[in-house]
Amino acid sequence: MQLTQSRHPLTHPRYLTHPRHPLTRPRRSSRALAVVVGAVLAAVALPPAAASAAAPPRLGAPSGEYDCPLDKGPWHCLAQCESNGRWDTNTGNGFYGGLQFWQPTWEEHGGLAYAPRADLATKAEQIKVAEKVLVTQGWKAWPACSRKVRIERFERLDRFxxxxxxxxxxxxxxxxxxxxxxxxxxxxxxxxxRGVVGSSPDRLAVGVKLLIPGRGGSGASGRG
Known part of the structure; x- marks a missing residue:
């Protein structure tokens, strides 16, 4: 009796596997999907400071505009917005002092000459460092609060x-x-x-700071 070759489909030479060409494809799609999903979840889980180490965002300031009298000056108003005027604040958010200095910024602008951190320095010392930051970074160093206190008002004072x-x-x-x-x-x-004088212009309290509009002549400087 003549033997015939088996015709079972899985034993046919066409279906015999080769080490380089396996019968089934590796399950790359599910593995790749897992990697992508894992990366996305990791990115979402990262804190804001880790996502941008160079310029981490500071904690949220009050929404809308922040009403602050012009006679108080820009640093007072910024501090009110940034830290409720607490120049020694350290809430553990990575920013310190009344103007919420990021530690690298404090160090890069000479802050260590006054104190290890901004919250350990005096108000005057923090303002000195802030003035250096203003030269290198502008008001954008305080992006949210410079908008909320309408910092351009103080710039107009100097301009006029x-x-x-x-x-x-x-x-x-x-x-x-x-x-x-x-x-x-x-x-x-x-x-x-009017805001600081009140409704009675004839009653002027001693110690009140008045803004002097652009003068018609040379006059005295009159800075208090």
């Missing part, structure tokens, strides 16, 4: 040559307006300072 005057005993709006040759007289001075 305005000054701050501290009211002394016996002074009136009229005498101060004459001293600085304010265009529009005491009425213009009052309009520029």
């Amino acid at each position: 040559d305005r000054h701050v005057h501290v009211v002394q005993p016996g002074e009136t709006l009229s005498s101060i307006a004459r001293r600085y040759q304010v265009a529009g007289g005491w009425q213009a001075l009052y309009r520029a300072n």
Whole structure:
């Protein structure tokens, strides 16, 4: 009896496997998908500081605009927005002091000459370092709060040559307006300072800081 070759499909030479060409494909798709999903989850799980080590975001400031009197000055207003005016604050968020210095920024701008961290330095020392940061980074070093306090208001003060005057005993709006040759007289001075003077321009409290609008003449500098 003549033997015939088996025709079972899995024993046919066509289906015999070769070491380089396995019968089934490696399950790469599921493994690759797992890698991609794992990478995405890891990226989401990373804290913001790890995602951008060069410029980590600071904690959220109050939403909307932050109302701060111009006579307080930009650093006071920024500190109110950044840390509620607490110059010794250290909440463990990686930023320190009233202006919420990131530690590398504090060190790179000479802060170690005053204290190991900003929250350990005085208000005046923190402002000195902040002025150096302002030169290298501009107001964008405080991106959220510089917008919220409308920092451009303080820039306009410098642009239009305005000054701050501290009211002394016996002074009136009229005498101060004459001293600085304010265009529009005491009425213009009052309009520029209604918020701090109040509803009675004839009652001027000693120690109040008045903004002096652009003057018509040379006058005294009058910085308080």
